[in-house]
Amino acid sequence: MVQSSVLGFPRMGVLRDLKKATEAYWSDKITQDALLAEGKRLRLAHWKIQKDAGVDIIPSNDFAYYDHVLDHIQLFNAVPERYTSQKLNTLDEYFAMGRGHQKGSVDVPALEMVKWFDSNYHYVKPTLQDNQTFSLAQDPKPVRHFLEAKEAGIHTRPVLLGPVSFLALGKADRGSSADPITHLSKLVPVYVELLKALKAAGADQVQIDEPVLVFDLKPEIKAAFKPAYEALGSLGAAGPQITIATYFGDIVHNTDVLSAFANVHALHVDLVRNPEQLETIVKQLGPQQVLSLGVVDGRNIWKNNFQKTLALVEKAVQALGKERIIIATSSSLLHTPHTLASEKKLPEEVYQWFSFAVEKAHEVVVLAKAVTQGPAAVQAELDANAAAMKSRAESKRTNNPDVKERQRQVTPEMHNRKSAFDVRYAQQKTHLSLPLFPTTTIGSFPQTSEIRIQRNKFTKGEITEAEYDAFIRKEIDLCIQIQDELGLDVYVHGEPERNDMVQYFGERLDGYVFTTYAWVQSYGSRCVRPPIIVGDISRPAPMTVKESKYAASVSKKPMKGMLTGPITCLRWSFPRDDVHQSVQAQQLALALRDEVVDLEKNGIFVMAVQVDEPALREGLPLRSGKEREAYLTWAVDSFKLSTAGVEDSTQIHSHFCYSEFQDFFHAIAALDADVLSIENSKSDAKLLKVFIDEAYPRHIGPGVYDIHSPRVPAPEEFKQRMQEMLEYLRPEQLWINPDCGLKTRTWPQVKPALANMVEAAKYFREQYKA
Numbered sequence: 188m189v190q191s192s193v194l195g196f197p198r199m200g201v202l203r204d205l206k207k208a209t210e211a212y213w214s215d216k217i218t219q220d221a222l223l224a225e226g227k228r229l230r231l232a233h234w235k236i237q238k239d240a241g242v243d244i245i246p247s248n249d250f251a252y253y254d255h256v257l258d259h260i261q262l263f264n265a266v267p268e269r270y271t272s273q274k275l276n277t278l279d280e281y282f283a284m285g286r287g288h289q290k291g292s293v294d295v296p297a298l299e300m301v302k303w304f305d306s307n308y309h310y311v312k313p314t315l316q317d318n319q320t321f322s323l324a325q326d327p328k329p330v331r332h333f334l335e336a337k338e339a340g341i342h343t344r345p346v347l348l349g350p351v352s353f354l355a356l357g358k359a360d361r362g363s364s365a366d367p368i369t370h371l372s373k374l375v376p377v378y379v380e381l382l383k384a385l386k387a388a389g390a391d392q393v394q395i396d397e398p399v400l401v402f403d404l405k406p407e408i409k410a411a412f413k414p415a416y417e418a419l420g421s422l423g424a425a426g427p428q429i430t431i432a433t434y435f436g437d438i439v440h441n442t443d444v445l446s447a448f449a450n451v452h453a454l455h456v457d458l459v460r461n462p463e464q465l466e467t468i469v470k471q472l473g474p475q476q477v478l479s480l481g482v483v484d485g486r487n488i489w490k491n492n493f494q495k496t497l498a499l500v501e502k503a504v505q506a507l508g509k510e511r512i513i514i515a516t517s518s519s520l521l522h523t524p525h526t527l528a529s530e531k532k533l534p535e536e537v538y539q540w541f542s543f544a545v546e547k548a549h550e551v552v553v554l555a556k557a558v559t560q561g562p563a564a565v566q567a568e569l570d571a572n573a574a575a576m577k578s579r580a581e582s583k584r585t586n587n588p589d590v591k592e593r594q595r596q597v598t599p600e601m602h603n604r605k606s607a608f609d610v611r612y613a614q615q616k617t618h619l620s621l622p623l624f625p626t627t628t629i630g631s632f633p634q635t636s637e638i639r640i641q642r643n644k645f646t647k648g649e650i651t652e653a654e655y656d657a658f659i660r661k662e663i664d665l666c667i668q669i670q671d672e673l674g675l676d677v678y679v680h681g682e683p684e685r686n687d688m689v690q691y692f693g694e695r696l697d698g699y700v701f702t703t704y705a706w707v708q709s710y711g712s713r714c715v716r717p718p719i720i721v722g723d724i725s726r727p728a729p730m731t732v733k734e735s736k737y738a739a740s741v742s743k744k745p746m747k748g749m750l751t752g753p754i755t756c757l758r759w760s761f762p763r764d765d766v767h768q769s770v771q772a773q774q775l776a777l778a779l780r781d782e783v784v785d786l787e788k789n790g791i792f793v794m795a796v797q798v799d800e801p802a803l804r805e806g807l808p809l810r811s812g813k814e815r816e817a818y819l820t821w822a823v824d825s826f827k828l829s830t831a832g833v834e835d836s837t838q839i840h841s842h843f844c845y846s847e848f849q850d851f852f853h854a855i856a857a858l859d860a861d862v863l864s865i866e867n868s869k870s871d872a873k874l875l876k877v878f879i880d881e882a883y884p885r886h887i888g889p890g891v892y893d894i895h896s897p898r899v900p901a902p903e904e905f906k907q908r909m910q911e912m913l914e915y916l917r918p919e920q921l922w923i924n925p926d927c928g929l930k931t932r933t934w935p936q937v938k939p940a941l942a943n944m945v946e947a948a949k950y951f952r953e954q955y956k957a
């Protein structure tokens with residue numbers, strides 16, 4: 188019998204219940220017990236959904252209150268001393284690592300949070316000391332949750348992040364230098380103890396995720412798999428059977444590592460990303476080993492094409508036989524929204540093209556049944572699926588000849604600014620007349636509950652467009668007044684009119700559809716509602732001119748026009764899977780180019796236009812080589828196409844909210860943006876050395892304020908950060924700004940933090956006065 192399996196389920200619940208409970212707990216509106224009870228309710232509900240769908244292998248320990256990697260930091264007692272010494276209770280210590288803690292006498296910043304592979308999910312980086320020790324936490328969560336499900340009559344397969352990935356995804360803490368992987372021999376015994384505890388609790392199977400196998404691995408990491416899995420795989424009856432799960436790429440380049448898994452029960456591979464790896468992988472398996480086929484996409488919302496999938500599965504069946512096959516989601520479903528059933532406003536035609544987490548759980552079951560019992564057993568489902576595929580393939584919605592014609596007319600010259608940076612900068616300097624160390628912010632100011640309530644009322648038709656517009660103008664006035672008070676140099680309008688930096692554009696572009704409840708966790712309690720690209724993209728009307736023009740008309744200082752760049756719009760949407768992403772990116776670039784030019788035409792030409800491209804890095808193929816270079820070529824071209832239509836005097840800013848840019852520095856340089864702002868407040872300033880080494884001529888604002896945390900950094904902290912940065916950057920190159928937009932913060936947090944930031948900039952201006 189072929190089994191069906193889900194690698195992980197979204198945590199938030201149908202109505203973002205977990206987000207609401209967590210935020211209520213943080214603001215002291217509910218007790219810790221109430222939050223824990225809500226977590227338990229959600230876990231049980233999600234297990235039941237999968238059980239009712241008929242899923243054979245249901246995950247547990249995929250639930251986390253903030254992030255599953257952070258869970259493992261606590262699970263292995265690998266919490267840095269600056270948190271343990273605060274003597275917070277376990278859950279508050281956990282949240283302190285995730286988001287910082289500033290209450291009473293406790294003031295501790297968050298651990299670094301970075302992108303989870305090439306997704307829009309963020310994980311908290313294990314941060315390890317040179318003398319790091321590990322031990323198993325009391326009442327370990329994977330065991331507790333396994334028992335919780337068991338008590339409800341649901342047998343689960345606990346999910347763990349594997350020891351090699353845990354260490355490889357971590358870093359040495361400030362003041363430490365040991366490569367985390369050198370701690371492996373101390374960590375593996377803790378996994379052994381945990382596996383034994385799981386087995387004793389009744390878990391006969393465990394899913395151990397080793398997603399780093401999709402990367403190009405350095406020899407030390409490759410070598411770590413053997414000792415780790417010799418120990419974990421040799422527990423025999425004392426431990427559960429192990430399935431090693433990999434996702435988001437192929438592992439063909441790491442097949443030399445697979446011998447380390449000789450004693451494991453099964454291997455899971457992502458066949459949505461790389462179906463061609465099947466042929467190689469089946470040859471690598473031991474004679475009894477099972478292959479879990481990741482065929483239902485955990486990263487997108489398109490309905491599975493059963494006919495195509497069954498053809499692929501058939502190849503595996505031919506090679507291994509039905510008994511050695513599992514039909515699974517390609518990755519955890521964490522990256523998909525909860526259920527399509529909630530969507531009441533989607534056009535009828537497109538509704539049938541989609542499948543969210545609940546529906547995907549059904550898909551693995553139908554596919555497994557089709558293989559086990561033969562297609563006739565699920566004929567009705569197969570027919571409905573074929574009809575949905577046909578409807579999409581033949582739909583008029585997907586094709587716009589005007590967009591295609593415009594794409595044919597794109598010329599190489601359209602990608603380049605009129606002049607080189609030094610010529611442009613001379614003009615911008617005169618226009619903007621900025622001081623040394625100019626201060627600015629990244630775009631958004633606090634999205635207060637009042638803003639959200641008014642937008643909600645407008646969406647529901649409870650207030651008119653004129654009333655909503657007037658409200659937004661009042662919010663913009665407030666943002667400008669506060670920037671005046673703070674003494675910032677380059678202003679923003681604050682983005683009060685935007686629900687999200689990608690969804691907002693998706694709602695204004697043809698070729699997109701958007702949802703009502705399709706939330707996906709981005710980090711902690713924060714969710715996004717990615718719009719869905721279903722057809723060729725075009726801009727029916729200006730999208731941001733009204734607000735930017737108003738802001739410019741009421742401010743004394745240069746104003747940035749705020750746009751989200753083409754790659755970020757693409758990556759943070761659910762893209763089409765029937766057209767290459769480079770084509771979708773170019774369509775977005777053309778739409779944005781028109782917007783940039785319109786902003787300039789509307790008198791915003793003395794302002795900087797910031798095209799946010801935080802997802803450029805995220806889209807980078809996970810392995811180096813030809814694919815990566817090809818991606819960077821079309822991604823950089825899209826950015827340049829969107830921005831190059833302006834005069835030299837218009838300053839183009841671009842923003843990156845992550846710091847790991849070393850491996851694609853040449854692409855960042857190739858964007859030819861006049862000013863870059865990058866997340867940097869929690870990274871080592873040494874990372875900035877690349878700008879010196881590569882003789883980067885343009886301007887840079889490495890973030891000095893961690894906006895993910897509610898804490899307010901003191902002026903001295905800002906000064907120290909600037910001092911460190913000045914070791915690597917020329918003073919005339921350095922801008923002072925936060926890591927990212929301020930929408931998640933409150934005004935009482937933002938105002939003092941920015942005041943301290945401006946104070947630090949002024950201090951250095953004095954120091955560097957000619």
Ligand SMILES: CN1c2c(nc(N)[nH]c2=O)NC[C@@H]1CNc1ccc(C(=O)N[C@@H](CCC(=O)N[C@@H](CCC(=O)N[C@@H](CCC(=O)O)C(=O)O)C(=O)O)C(=O)O)cc1
Pocket residue numbers: 206307634636639640642643685686687688689690709710712713714715716759844927930931
């Ligand atoms: C910069 N980042 C972003 C990423 N991806 C994006 N798509 N967008 C980003 O900004 N990836 C990397 C980072 C991740 N960071 C963040 C930061 C902040 C959020 C966030 O704040 N998310 C919000 C939801 C935003 C939104 O769409 N809001 C809507 C709906 C608001 C709402 O909940 N309304 C209520 C009714 C109103 C009320 O009574 O309060 C409702 O619908 O029930 C809006 O503003 O209109 C979040 O709350 O999680 C995400 C990623």
Ligand SMILES: N[C@@H](CCS)C(=O)O
Pocket residue numbers: 629630631688749799801842844927928929930
């Ligand atoms: N302009 C956006 C960028 C976030 S990456 C903001 O400020 O929220």
Ligand SMILES: [Zn+2]
Pocket residue numbers: 629801842843844926927928
């Ligand atoms: Zn950002």
